[in-house]
C-alpha cells in the first residue's frame with residue numbers, strides 16, 4: 001500500500017508551496033512526446049453486440065454526431081469584455097462578503113481595470129485548459145481503440161475519437177475567434193494526462209480519462225454552461241456535454257465488467273490512481289499561470305485566495321466538481337474496496353456526500369441535446 005506522499009510526491013496534499021513550485025517550463029515546445037507502453041490488440045471475435053450496453057451506446061453515438069462548423073451559430077458576436085465585467089463584479093462581491101484583506105498584498109491598489117483584466121485572463125485560461133483536456137481525451141481514446149480487447153468497445157471508442165476531434169476543434173475555434181489569448185497547458189493537467197498515457201494497462205486509460213477527467217469535465221461544463229451569459233458558448237457546452245455523458249457511460253459500462261474480476265491488490269492500484277487524479281485536478285484550479293501573466297507574485301496571490309483546507313473542502317463549487325466522479329467510483333466498487341481506502345480519501349476532500357447521486361451509466365440518454373434539438377426542429 002503506497003503512502004499519500006509516494007502517490008502525490010509531496011508530504012501534504014494541501015501544501016500550496018509544493019503545488020505552485022511546479023510549473024510548465026516547456027511553453028515554447030511545439031509538440032509533447034509521451035511513451036504509451038501499450039500493446040496494440042487485434043481480436044478475431046467479431047460478434048457485434050456481445051456486450052449489449054456498449055453496442056447500444058455505439059448505435060446511439062452514430063446518430064448523435066454533430067458538425068462543429070454548421071451546428072453552432074458562429075455569427076454570434078461575443079463581447080468578452082462585457083462578460084468579464086459581469087464575472088469581475090461577481091468576484092468582487094464574493095471578496096467583499098468574505099472580507100478579504102488586501103492591505104500589504106499585490107492587490108492593494110487594484111481597481112476596476114485590473115480586476116477586469118484578471119477576469120478576461122481567467123476566461124482565456126479556463127477555455128484553454130478545456131481545449132488541452134479535450135486533446136488529452138482524443139489521444140487517450142485513440143489508444144483505447146488499439147488496446148481494448150473487445151470489438152464492441154473498439155467500435156464505440158472509434159466514435160468517441162471523432163467526438164473528441166470535434167471538441168478540440170470547437171474550443172480552439174472559440175478561443176481563436178471569440179476570446180483574446182491562449183494559455184499553454186497547466187502543469188498539473190499535463191502531469192495527469194502523461195500518467196494516464198504512460199500506463200500500459202488498458203483499463204487505466206479508461207479510469208484516468210473516462211471516469212476521472214471526463215467525469216470532472218461533465219460537472220465543470222455544466223457549471224460553466226449555467227453561468228455563462230454567452231449564447232454561443234452555452235450551446236457549444238450543451239452539445240459537448242451531450243457527447244461527454246456518453247463517454248463517461250462508456251467508462252462505467254466497460255470497467256464494471258473488468259473490475260468484477262480483479263483482486264483486492266489490483267483494485268488498490270486503481271483506487272490509488274483515482275485518488276492521485278482527483279488531487280491533480282484540484283491542483284490545477286489554482287490558475288497559477290493567470291497570476292504570472294498579470295505580473296503578480298504567484299505565491300502571494302494563491303495564498304491570499306486559497307482558503308484553508310477545512311474551508312476549501314466545504315466549498316460547494318469545488319465539491320460539485322466531484323458530483324459525477326464519486327457515484328461512478330461507487331458503482332465500480334472503487335469507493336469501498338480494501339476497507340474503503342478511497343472513501344476515506346474522498347471523505348477528507350468533503351465529496352463523499354455525492355455517492356448516491358445518479359451514476360452516469362444511463363444518464364446519457366437524458367442528456368442527448370443533439371437529438372432533442374433535431375426532434376424539436378422536425379416538429380417546428
Ligand SMILES: [Fe+2]
Pocket residue numbers: 134137163164167244
Ligand atoms: Fe470531449
Ligand SMILES: [Fe+2]
Pocket residue numbers: 137164214243244247
Ligand atoms: Fe469526452
